[in-house]
Amino acid sequence: MKKIVIVGGGWSGCAAAISAKKAGADVTLLERTDMLLGTGLVGGIMRNNGRYTATEEIIAMGSGDLFEICDKCSRHTNIEFPGHKHANLYDIAKTHGEVLKHLENLKINIVFNSRITKIDIKNERISSVEDADGNLYEGDVFIDATGTAGPINNCTKYGNGCAMCILRCPSFGGRVSITGLAGIKESMGTKADGSIGAMSGSCKLYKESLSEEIQKELNEKGVAVIPLPKELVEDHLGVKACQQYALPEFKDNVILLDTGHAKLMTPYYNLQTLSKIPGFEYARFEDPYAGGKGNSMRYFAMAPRDNKLKVEGAENLFCCGEKAGLLVGHTEAIVTGTLAGHNSVRYALQKDLLQLPDCLSTGDAISYVKEKMTTKDGMSKKYTFSGSVYFERMKELGIYIKDKNEIIKRVEECGLTNIFAIKLS
Ligand SMILES: Cc1cc2nc3c(=O)[nH]c(=O)nc-3n(C[C@H](O)[C@H](O)[C@H](O)COP(=O)(O)OP(=O)(O)OC[C@H]3O[C@@H](n4cnc5c(N)ncnc54)[C@H](O)[C@@H]3O)c2cc1C
Structure with a gap:
């Protein structure tokens, strides 16, 4: 059985773990803190605007587990607030526990308090990652799901200082990028005025x-x-x-x-x-506890990647979530995590990698953001199914669909029904 090691237990890492497991791999998920969901521990907004379409596409493709948990844990469904329609709000107190239980039931090996600080490269391939306590994790393919938030020096240099957010860097140590440890140059997002981070x-x-x-x-x-x-x-x-x-x-x-x-x-x-x-x-x-003064800073350290989410310049490394570019949100993290997890197994089995087609919002978003990240203006924006430039694009292209049956039909026409539920061999 092929071994997939995922570093980072935010929404993207959890989604990658599920799809890699469904594809038939032995999966280890390493998280530096004592909880899953990362920044999602203080999030909650789902299914607003175009996120509805993306959610239903992934469900139709056979890996809707996390979306279904969020639906089940919703305190409110189908609500509206300015600029946003048909949103669900998950209960931040329940969702972590439900996700943890689901991953454990799937027999995903989860290791908390495991902050990866070193990697070993043999014959140009990552052979193992090592946490700060010296524990080694070997694998066939690795996934960088470490996000882009913090650490403290970035929040201090580019923001208003450490705001004491849910990532709890002072206690667990800051984010460490696997792509960065592999010596690959990463990119940083900017604000409209050109300053770094958001x-x-x-x-x-x-x-x-x-x-x-x-x-x-x-x-x-x-x-x-x-x-x-x-x-x-x-x-x-x-x-x-x-x-x-x-x-x-x-x-x-x-x-x-x-x-x-x-x-x-x-x-x-x-x-x-x-x-x-x-x-x-x-x-x-x-x-954050210092919410009167500031908040966490993000969009540092995004990996160069192709549209199949393989990190460019590394042999056996994939990426997802914010690591995969300027995509904001839980839904966006789950979408990219699902694809990265599935493709990591395809890669380990030397099969062709899957690219989601542009006629689906999930495929179009992944390729559009990659293209946008090649320009200075594109690097100053953030992309989400739920609003701003990318939601406008969805509407223009006719890929914002609210009818569930129509979404199911589109996925079927692309030949992707239940693609993520199929065990690969
Ligand atoms: C305050 C806040 C509110 C938000 N609200 C919403 C919302 O309501 N709806 C929405 O859709 N989006 C929301 N977002 C955005 C959303 O949370 C993120 O875009 C998305 O969840 C990112 O997921 P991720 O897995 O890429 O990264 P992260 O959530 O950053 O997860 C990365 C994980 O990797 C771990 N990690 C990092 N380095 C290492 C290492 N070296 N070894 C081991 N583990 C490591 C971290 O501890 C973390 O758990 C919010 C974000 C914030 C900060």
């Missing part, structure tokens, strides 16, 4: 610190939109990683979503200013 676009308030009225609205509707008096408006739209939420409504209102916490749709907000808003007098941050 700040994560939401923070979480402790829901119980808000007024009972706001809590009730969140619990019942999933969303609360609170108009701001002019003097309390803070404009952080330009620094946001998630440009699908860089709309004027997100500046002129406080927009809260209920993911268990109250997800505040802005990168940070001065706590003293926030506490002047009626209902927010006792507000306090849950993530």
Whole structure:
């Protein structure tokens, strides 16, 4: 049985683990912290706008496990908030446990507290990776799912300092890139003004610190939109990683979503200013703890890759999630993770690699982002099925489809029905 080793247990690494397992491999997933889901531990928004189409495409292709868990763990389904339709919000308290249980049931070997800091290369192939405690993991093919967030020096140099986010670098050590360890030059995203990196676009308030009225609205509707008096408006739209939420409504209102916490749709907000808003007098941050000052910085260290998600310049290394380029979001991470996991097994078995076709949103997004990343302007944007430039493209190309049966039919016409569920040999 071929051995696939995945480094990074965020949404992309979890998706890669599932598809590699389904394709018949022995799979090890290494995570530097004590939890799966990475930045997804404080996320939650699914199926909004074009993410609906991408989700249903992957389900039709036979690897919808993680999407189905998110659906099952949703606190709210089919809600609307400014610029976004038919969104689901998963419960951040339940989802990690459900994903962990699912991966364990699939007999995926998960190792927590395993921060990979070294790799061994023999005959131009990675033969093993080693964690900070000296444990070695050998494999036939490796997947870099280490994300692009932090570590502290990047948050300090390009952001407002360590904001004490869910990645908990001071305790577990910062992100280390496998592509970087392989000596391959990585790229960095920029903001519209050309400065490096992007700040994560939401923070979480402790829901119980808000007024009972706001809590009730969140619990019942999933969303609360609170108009701001002019003097309390803070404009952080330009620094946001998630440009699908860089709309004027997100500046002129406080927009809260209920993911268990109250997800505040802005990168940070001065706590003293926030506490002047009626209902927010006792507000306090849950993530990042220094949400009054800043947030995690991302989009450092993206791997050069082809559209089959093989890292260019490395023999047996694939990548997914933010590592695979300027794609933002859980859905985007699951899509690329699923393809990388499947192709890693094809590669180990010396089979042709799969490229998803451009007539599907999932295939088009992967190839479009690669193309965009060759230009300076393209490097200053972020791409997501859920908004901004890529969602506009989906609409123009007619690949934003809301009818589930039509999506199933398209996948079938491409000959890809259940492709990820088939065991390879
Ligand atoms: C605050 C915040 C809120 C967000 N909200 C949403 C949302 O509501 N909806 C949405 O779709 N998207 C949201 N996003 C974006 C989304 O979370 C990410 O784009 C996506 O989940 C990235 O997944 P990933 O697997 O590529 O990377 P990550 O989530 O960064 O995961 C990488 C993992 O690799 C591990 N790792 C790194 N280096 C090593 C190493 N050397 N050895 C072992 N492990 C390592 C890390 O610990 C981490 O667990 C949010 C992001 C943030 C920061």
